[in-house]
Amino acid sequence: MTRLPKLVILDRDGVVNHDSDDYIRSVDEWVPIEGSLEAIARLNHAGVLVAVATNQSGIARGYFTIDELNRMHAKFQQALARVGGHIDGIFFCPHAPDDGCSCRKPAPGLLRSISLRFSVALDRVPFIGDTRADVEAARAARAIPMLVQTGKGERTLSQHPQFSVLPVFADLREAVDHILARGVSR
Structure with a gap:
């Protein structure tokens, strides 16, 4: 029998959603990657909690406000609801890289906050990301790092070939297919 994780954490x-080197600054710029919302809904329907851990230094840099970020997340939740899904919690770091906080990935603070909020140990929790910071945060929190090739994933793999030993997937849909079919293991 496949042992599903109680929780999956996503960058x-x-x-x-599609990324930009110039930051996602508004509701209009927040555009989901094809199949990602349906993949989240499939996790929901399987009884798996889904949380998001995201660095949002655009707030500290003055590119957008927390109110605008909340509008983006409301759009995200509304789009998910249309396909029968939801996010159980969105955790974000609003700090700039040089602020020295404990929540900005690659620090494990966001993941540890999620663990506390849902009372789930991270040792059997996949953290699906697309950057070196995501992999390092997962490792620091003792979660299971998984990479997708969307966003900055291809660049991350080419710059850090050692990450090719991790579970690597074309996109979130493929990662969720894997989790639902095979569960997770250490």
Whole structure:
């Protein structure tokens, strides 16, 4: 019998929605990657909690406000609801890279906050991301790092070939297919 995780954690930009080197700054710029919303809904229907852990330094840089970020997340939740899904929690770091906080990935703070919020140990929790910071945050929190090739994933793999030993998937849909078919293992 497949042992599903109780929780899956996702990075946002580049995993769920299209990313930009100039930041996703508005509701209009938040566009889901094809199949990502349906993949999240499939996790929901399988009884798996889904949380998002995302760095949003655009707030500290003055590119957008927390209110605008909340509007993006409302659009995200509304789009998910249309396909029968939802996010159980969205956790974000609003700090700039040099602020020295403990929540900005690659630090494990966001993932640990999610673990506490849902009372789930991270050792059997996949964290699906597209960057080196995502992989390092997962490792630091003792979660299971998984990479997708969307967003910055291809660039991450070419710059860090050692990550090719991790579970690597074309996109979130393929990662969820794998989790639902095979579960997770250490």
